[in-house]
Structures are given as structure tokens and as C-alpha cells.
Amino acid sequence: MRAYAQEDSEIAVFNRLNREYADRNLSLVRIEAMMRPLMQFLIGLGYVLILWYGGLLAVRGAMTVGQFTEFNLYLTRLIWPLIALGYVVNLYQRGTASLKRMNAIFAVEPAIKDEPTAREQPPIKGRIEFRNLHFRYNETMPEVLRGIDLTIEAGQTVAFVGRTGTGKSTLMNFIPRVLDPPPGTVLVDGVDVRDYPLARLRSAVGYVPQETFLFSETLAENIAFGVERASRAEVEWAAEIAGLGDDVRGFPEGFDTMVGERGITLSGGQKQRTAIARAVMRQPRILILDDALSSVDTYTEEKILAQLRGVMRERTSLIVSHRISTVRDADLICVLDEGRIVERGTHGELLARGGEYAALYERQLLEEELAAS
Ligand SMILES: Nc1ncnc2c1ncn2[C@@H]1O[C@H](COP(=O)(O)OP(=O)(O)OP(=O)(O)O)[C@@H](O)[C@H]1O
Numbered sequence: 001m002r003a004y005a006q007e008d009s010e011i012a013v014f015n016r017l018n019r020e021y022a023d024r025n026l027s028l029v030r031i032e033a034m035m036r037p038l039m040q041f042l043i044g045l046g047y048v049l050i051l052w053y054g055g056l057l058a059v060r061g062a063m064t065v066g067q068f069t070e071f072n073l074y075l076t077r078l079i080w081p082l083i084a085l086g087y088v089v090n091l092y093q094r095g096t097a098s099l100k101r102m103n104a105i106f107a108v109e110p111a112i113k114d115e116p117t118a119r120e121q122p123p124i125k126g127r128i129e130f131r132n133l134h135f136r137y138n139e140t141m142p143e144v145l146r147g148i149d150l151t152i153e154a155g156q157t158v159a160f161v162g163r164t165g166t167g168k169s170t171l172m173n174f175i176p177r178v179l180d181p182p183p184g185t186v187l188v189d190g191v192d193v194r195d196y197p198l199a200r201l202r203s204a205v206g207y208v209p210q211e212t213f214l215f216s217e218t219l220a221e222n223i224a225f226g227v228e229r230a231s232r233a234e235v236e237w238a239a240e241i242a243g244l245g246d247d248v249r250g251f252p253e254g255f256d257t258m259v260g261e262r263g264i265t266l267s268g269g270q271k272q273r274t275a276i277a278r279a280v281m282r283q284p285r286i287l288i289l290d291d292a293l294s295s296v297d298t299y300t301e302e303k304i305l306a307q308l309r310g311v312m313r314e315r316t317s318l319i320v321s322h323r324i325s326t327v328r329d330a331d332l333i334c335v336l337d338e339g340r341i342v343e344r345g346t347h348g349e350l351l352a353r354g355g356e357y358a359a360l361y362e363r364q365l366l367e368e369e370l371a372a373s
């Protein structure tokens with residue numbers, strides 16, 4: 001907001017909301033303030049009436065003074081339970097109103113959950129297949145993916161490059177079932193991802209999404225997120241692999257530094273590396289980096305990739321990037337365009353082919369030279 005010089009109008013909106021909140025509370029307090037004296041007044045009025053009428057009866061001899069006193073005694077005893085009853089009714093009504101709101105939240109069913117066909121599967125090795133995968137986000141929109149056919153053997157590193165909006169992130173989302181693929185199109189170890197228990201599938205996948213999400217907790221808690229009983233040594237190991245070690249040593253409280261509003265604000269690159277450390281921490285069979293090194297300089301990037309290669313030996317890695325330097329060493333590079341794989345091969349093969357990848361490479365070389373000069 002500061003960047004748009006919108007402070008005044010935002011403050012005005014905030015003030016208006018505050019004013020409304022205060023006004024509503026004030027009127028509630030007014031009503032509540034009225035209630036107590038009103039109650040006292042009515043009780044007093046009741047006594048006056050009883051005294052007048054009962055007294056009259058006693059004087060006339062229709063009732064003994066004893067009976068009249070007895071009646072008064074019972075009445076006094078009944079007043080407080082009656083007030084309490086009113087209070088409970090009020091409390092009950094407020095409670096049900098609150099509960100209704102909470103239930104609405106609890107009742108939300110996640111769209112993606114264990115399918116009835118899900119059953120226990122042998123440990124995941126990491127072979128991934130896409131079989132003639134077509135996908136559209138909804139009926140009215142054009143296809144985002146148009147027939148992806150690709151087999152990734154366990155242990156391979158496969159990279160995806162391509163223009164923005166060509167469906168790279170969409171493709172990655174299918175593997176941990178962040179998005180549900182059509183049946184029979186995405187398989188892990190020959191089994192449809194929809195036939196895995198969700199928790200099982202996701203525990204085998206370390207996914208660093210394009211948009212990093214960190215919690216307002218300590219750095220260590222952010223890295224160890226989702227891993228039960230993580231030791232500090234493991235957290236440090238993961239941070240080191242992700243190239244975050246030096247940064248953490250510069251933080252006031254190291255791994256116990258709070259992240260976010262109540263602590264320090266991490267730079268874009270630090271956030272990305274924290275997210276990578278989080279994924280590495282799980283020692284996943286399948287690691288997915290969706291443009292996860294975009295905010296890191298090429299030197300740091302190379303260091304991290306080299307360390308990841310050590311960890312990911314015999315494990316499957318999928319790397320999405322816009323930078324050639326990130327994908328160069330992959331076993332297979334796929335170039336996506338408008339939802340199709342238009343080129344595939346190793347760095348050398350694709351350069352020799354002289355297609356889109358080669359053009360991208362040329363362009364980035366040129367940019368580097370320009371930046372250097
Ligand atoms: N949740 C969604 N609902 C509708 N359309 C979507 C949704 N997410 C993505 N899209 C569309 O799908 C297409 C592919 O998006 P995707 O995020 O997969 O591209 P990408 O290749 O990862 O791009 P980038 O390189 O910019 O990250 C885009 O046209 C995008 O507008």
C-alpha cells in the first residue's frame with residue numbers, strides 16, 4: 001500500500017470499520033446498562049404490588065400474616081434462579097450463533113481426499129508417468145495441458161522449461177495431488193496417484209511450490225514443518241543443503257529467529273531456500289522444485305543444485321525453471337509450449353537441434369554478456 005501512496009484512503013476505510021465496530025458495541029453496552037436497573041425496578045415494583053395486595057388480604061383476614069410472610073420468602077428465593085435462567089438462555093443463544101459459524105468451517109470438505117479406491121501401496125520408488133494428460137481448470141476454459149506423455153524413471157532428474165503460463169506449475173501440482181488429475185493420467189510407480197492414500201503419497205513428495213509459504217513461527221519450526229520429532233541436527237543439515245546456513249548464522253537467534261510479522265522479514269531468496277530446506281528435510285523420494293531458485297543468484301544456485309544432487313542420488317527430481325543454468329545438467333529437459341511438450345532431450349541434444357531451447361539458451365547467454373559488460 002505504501003508503494004501506491006494509498007495510506008490516506010486505506011486509513012479512512014480502516015477508520016470507518018473501527019467506527020462501526022465501536023458504535024455497535026456502544027449500542028450493546030447501552031442496552032446492557034439499561035437491563036440491570038430495569039430488572040431491579042421491576043423486582044421492586046413486584047414487591048410493592050405484592051405488599052399492597054397481600055397486605056390488603058392479610059388485613060381483611062383472608063390470609064394470615066404467617067402465610068403472607070411465607071409467600072414472600074419463597075418469592076425472594078425464586079428471583080435469583082429466574083434471573084439466572086434468563087442469563088442461561090441468553091448465553092445459549094450466543095453460543096449457538098458462534099457454534100453455527102464454527103460448524104460452517106468444520107463442515108468444509110477438502111475437494112481432494114482419499115478416493116474409495118485408495119489402498120496401501122508398496123513403498124514409493126519414484127517412477128512417474130504422465131499418460132496422454134489433458135487438463136482444463138473448468139468447462140468454460142481452454143485446455144491448459146494438451147496431451148502430456150512422459151515417463152520419468154526413478155532416480156532421474158527431469159527439468160521443465162517454457163514460457164510463462166504454459167502449464168508447468170499445473171503439471172507439477174498433479175504429483176502430490178494438490179490438483180486432481182483425470183483418472184489414469186498421472187501414475188507413480190505404475191499406480192494412479194488417486195489410488196494412493198493421500199498422506200502416503202504426500203509424505204513421499206517434497207514439493208517446493210512457486211509461491212513460498214512460511215508460518216509466523218521460528219525458522220527451525222518452518223523447516224521442520226510436517227516432520228515429526230525433528231532434531232536440530234536434521235534441521236541444520238537441511239538448511240545447509242538448501243544453502244541457508246550462512247544466512248542463519250547471521251540471524252540474531254539463529255534457527256530460533258521468528259519469521260514474519262513478529263520477527264524478521266526474510267528476503268525472497270531466503271524464503272525460497274527455507275522452503276527448499278523444508279522439502280529436503282523430509283528426505284523425499286520425489287523432489288519438485290517449481291521455479292524455486294528464481295530469487296537466488298546463479299552462483300548460490302549452482303552450489304545448492306550440487307548439494308541437492310548429492311542428496312537426491314537415486315531419488316527423482318523435477319525442476320521447473322526459466323533459467324538454462326538451473327536445468328542444464330538434468331538427465332532430460334522438456335520444453336513446454338501451450339500445454340504440450342514440444343522438445344525433449346539433454347542440454348547437448350537440444351542445442352544441436354537448434355529449436356526453441358537453443359534459442360532460449362542463446363538469448364540468456366546474450367543477456368549474461370550484456371550484464372557482464
Ligand atoms: N487455479 C486456476 N484456475 C484457472 N486457471 C488457472 C489456474 N491456475 C493456473 N491457471 C491457468 O493455467 C495456465 C497455466 O498456468 P501455470 O501456472 O501452470 O503456468 P506456468 O507454466 O507454471 O507459468 P509460470 O512460468 O508463469 O509459472 C495459465 O494460463 C493460468 O492462467
Ligand SMILES: [Mg+2]
Nearest residue numbers: 168169170210
Ligand atoms: Mg508456474
